Amino acid sequence: MKINVNNEVREVSASPDTPLLYVLSDELHIKGPRFGCGLAQCGSCSVLLDGEEIRSCITPVSAVTGHSVTTLEGLPAFYAAEKKLPTVPALHPVQQAFIDEQAPQCGYCYNGMVIKAAELLSHTPQPSEAEIRSAMNGHLCRCGTYPRILKAIEGASRAMTGALK
Amino acid sequence: MKSSNSTMAFPRRDFLKGGGALVIGFSLGAVTPASRAFAQAPALPDPKLVDSWIAIHRDNTATAFFGKVELGQGSTTALLQIVAEELDVELSQLSAAQVDTKHSPNQGATVSSSSVERAGPQVRAAAAEARQELLRRAAQKLGTPVESLTVMQGIVHSKEGSVSYGELLGDQPFNVNFTGTAPQKPASKYRLIGSRVPRVDISAKVAGTYDYMQHATLPGMLHGRVVRPRGQGAYGAGAEVLGLDETSMKHIPDARIVRKGDFIGVVAPRQWDAVRAAEALKVTWRTPTTLSGDAALHEKMRSSKTTDSVIVEEGDVGKALSQSAHVVSASYRGPYQAHAPFGPSCALAEAAGDSALVICSTQDVYALRERIASVLGLPETRVRVQYVEGAGCFGHSCYDDAALAAAIMSQLVGKPVRVQFMRWDELGWDNYGPAHLGEIRAAADSEGKLVALEYHGWHHGWMIDETSEQLAVGKPVKEFATGAGSLIVNKVNVGGMYVTPNRRLINHAVSGLEGYLKGANLRSPLDLSYSFASEQTMDGLAYLAELDPVEFRRRNIRDPRWLGVLDAVVEAAKWTPRRAASARGQGAVITGRGVALGTHRVSFGAAVAEIEVNRKTGLIVAKHIYAALDCGLVVNPGAVESQIIGMTTQATSRVLKEEVRFSATNVTSLDWGSYPVLRFAEHPNITPILVQPPNTPSSGAGEEALAAAGAAIANAFFDATGVRLKQYPMTPDRVRAALA
């Protein structure tokens, strides 16, 4: 089976029913998406499928053939393509904002937080607080860093829309 | 993950040579079997030698060896700040070695928010000693007295010239004793301590390059899963296997069963096969009905035979209660709560021949090494335990259970095994924060002076025996009923911040071996339950005395540090004095505000909560929480504010939503649906406030405002409704019942 991950076509040998998460972690050694619940309840395993956030823990690998998967690793390039930037930045603006806010604690949930926030800002460049709260509501953070995530997304939104003006 | 980062093969002196890079969480990569073999027994680092703490490298970088692990709380950055400050190097020149029984000094378990408070002074003294020796050598080399030397960025300067630490000592041992007598920098000269330096781990965590435990691999490793009943039964009952149908997983040919006693697992080269096999394997378990079920839990505790102890007995409580103007009495209930790390526990072990390597996220590598050695039947010196950070654990979650499971499985199959707990393993087999029942009576005089406080607390203690070990070797379990690890009513937190001539605290220890769940330390152990009872009681007295709850507290506090956090939080929240429940709204959604104090052992916490209550649905929404913490000298204000935000969010989650549910046979809270925690949309705005009185040493900052925040929400509920909730979590059902 061939799947497109971060703009590269990769040959994988897993059985078609294998959840994408295990293929990304164990065959492609991609570190962003990671196991949290295996039940689509937490957002730890999130990736973008054709730009939309999905849960790789319950998505069979066979379901993504013919589509393009973007993981945390490929997010800066995805962003560059989306905004037609001449070069690929080291980080997506939302990642920079999470660092500026010093938001994470254990950071384990931040794969999902980054992926979901990037998806949100791509659809809604200037979300209200209520829109951020509702978009991010499927992503848990057990360390309780929600307040800084909220602030960081607002900051990233300002940085991104400011940069485009 | 193919990497040649075989750091484990290097002798200690070369360990992580060329530091400067982020080392915590560095790639474990693939380690060749040869490098894992023990040439000889690893010696425990001697804490009396400077070399056990600090190494200086040729390129003028340094490595610090800590015994405390990074749990996501930022303590590694704080400890590095302390060492860099004392050594006079930049933070970028210093890295922390991975915590490993092979080379890390034993600083005890990373618990009770002790990293900066207790380990800090130790590493500061070690760094001062190292600096003193480096200056002695520099003085010799430069031919100038020590007094004339200055140091910047690890380069020693004098009029005669300069020399770097790296040139003086590069990868050679200090060979000096750690006497603890070297002069230390005065606080007035601090430049790194107290500054908001970015945490050393955060960039990599956000970029996705950080190596978590879950990323670790070893060549030839198998994926393992434990097979247990879904949800534990009574502690001590284990999980007795009555039957095992091996054919039930025959359709997964690569998977195989591993069994030792009642310990059952499956292993497979592919992770998905291990997951499916664990799911498919049919095991018949004995399921005794020895639990009370969650609804009858507190009655069971109250009526059980207990071992009682007097924690505080001052004055004559009975007399004072009978003669006072205002008396409040009530009983309060707290549930079992789970650690529920966001990523379930994971561990990787290779137990082959006469030695074992176990990579895991334990809070205490040394204590775990002992356990693993005993279960595997190896001498302790043949077991090496390495720490790699996983998801935040907030106390004794399943990390050691997973480590033992990996070690047991690896020994059985003779190959490295990576064990990943599934969500239901972690939630169902956790060592829960114990449930609590508190009966309290308190009295105030007509002036609003607290004259008596009597508290009776019922709970069982901690049980640190790991399930994997118990199942595999059938070792009888025990409870920490007395001494370290036992739980007694916290006299600091139950009214300890107030002055009262008559106080009586009685601990009623329930036997945890008689049909209860497994318990262990969960962030700020039991303090949420204590404060939920005692701070609501203080509010009740203020109400009877017709006083503003802040004013009532001020009248009863003498300690300036308690007053300091109270004043700070009240100011931040723009608190206007009035009696509680005196401004109740009439609509469907009404608002309230509450204040509370609390702590764990040391440090001082205060919180003000502003909430909304929907009288129809019973839903409570915490809108804004102001939380103040005085933990003495703050090494990294940004990191401590982050801790305050986290513990306040967690307090909100725990007081509003979290409860481990169980039937007569087993725990039924097995996923995020059946064990709901606070979600993104539900989080309050949080204002963290640091209070730093001059010249106070650092004390714990990882949990001490949690209890205050939870109790402030409870008090806000009374302010909104005029009704006291006596049981948490304060779920919509309980709210509707209370308001009916």
Ligand code: FES
């Ligand atoms: S691991 Fe996929 S949503 Fe939790």
Ligand code: FES
């Ligand atoms: S930072 Fe630890 S779970 Fe979010």
